[in-house]
Amino acid sequence: MRSTPEPSLLPSEYAFSHHIRVRFSETDAMGIVHHSRYLPYLEETRVEYLRFIGQSYADSRESLGDSAVLEANVKYRQPLKFDDLLTVHLILAATTGATFTINYLITANDNIISTAYTQHAYINAQGRPQRLPAWIKELAAQ
Amino acid sequence: MRSTPEPSLLPSEYAFSHHIRVRFSETDAMGIVHHSRYLPYLEETRVEYLRFIGQSYADSRESLGDSAVLEANVKYRQPLKFDDLLTVHLILAATTGATFTINYLITANDNIISTAYTQHAYINAQGRPQRLPAWIKELAAQ
Amino acid sequence: MRSTPEPSLLPSEYAFSHHIRVRFSETDAMGIVHHSRYLPYLEETRVEYLRFIGQSYADSRESLGDSAVLEANVKYRQPLKFDDLLTVHLILAATTGATFTINYLITANDNIISTAYTQHAYINAQGRPQRLPAWIKELAAQ
């Protein structure tokens, strides 16, 4: 059973937000953003969140190991179109000994576009799972 | 609560399979296939499945309307690397009045790489949901 | 023979510049940005240039027809890496009766990364080439 809280529909319940402009190359022949393109939006937002809290992803890769994606889930409520300015809201939603889960809400033009979550493992340079660093635990406890 | 069966780990429990060779352009700086690249693999397999059962996707777009992605979920168990030959196994797992869910298993070199599901709505040319055509209902009942 | 001027290596010889942060999803297993990913950077910069001069691409698609890409050329001098902040410099380099050519210079961290050009046709809603609108001709004459 999934004990992680469901992604909220309220922007105010997220810890961080990041703006992204939809590229033409991200649209598909239905005239909307292809559903696979949401995952790079989430990843870009994770990177900016790490920069915001003072842990650049580039730094963390060198000092702490990589974060491997264990699971990704996206619910698509309204489509995104070319040139839309979207906002990705993010919060560290849960942790276990070696994994953490991030929840997301995507909005654009005051519409709820999507909710999503990704679960990650913390691994060292040899690809082995390792205990989460303290700063992730602390963030999740806030 | 999700009443759709979980994606099985047994290839024999799927209705269709399709082979895809990993492109170099699908890898990332971790040396593995980027997690966003799995969704186009699933979509390519859906298209080949429709061709296999005699409903080409191009035909169905013209005659029956588009299929919109409502949700996508991927669990990543083992990484894929450049030039791997992967197999995507697919089965129509569940239907409701206006939606259907497909389960997937990705294998490569006799390893279980990933399980996934996607949920879709059937919409007409105006983007309105419509009842599933009979042939989808019949497939799901098999 | 190509009468269009070669893309200059001097940022000061360009009319517009736009910053883009490299996404992790744009890297490949060599640890650098995949060469196909430069073309969306150029396209994003064209869109921002049109916005800058007061012709948003969305508007121009509706009122004036689409711009089809006839040719794209990229020279790769230095690689780009994850999280690099690149600058794309752009200038409208030449026009003919129905086509226009844009030159680009990509820089990052004070290094010359790439030069490029793209040639475009102006087409109407039926996909037929049409005469360039006056504002493009005027821009090219500056």
Add this chain to the structure above:
Amino acid sequence: MRSTPEPSLLPSEYAFSHHIRVRFSETDAMGIVHHSRYLPYLEETRVEYLRFIGQSYADSRESLGDSAVLEANVKYRQPLKFDDLLTVHLILAATTGATFTINYLITANDNIISTAYTQHAYINAQGRPQRLPAWIKELAAQ
């Protein structure tokens, strides 16, 4: 001055060909394959060509070093659409001491879709250019 021969419009003048089915995720909101998506088609064909001549790309990366892309040029003559089955024709067109150039012709449904060329450097594990291996020189002399 470019001494490499222009890509021919005749399939019979190429050494190798490879078939690729257009994915829905490769289309854009104009309803055609996005122009950036041609470069992965060319790369996939290079990899299959190396496999065909007995040098798998994976092998060559380990034993001989990587091949870096120096330049890519694509001319777009007719659009590609979703589900098109395209053929990429390839020939090793020219070599210098440390670089080689490949010409391409893309056809689909008996139409000429595109011509292209890519120029590559041969580099070792430290990223330094090195002399082309003899087998590339021999291929180009055929």
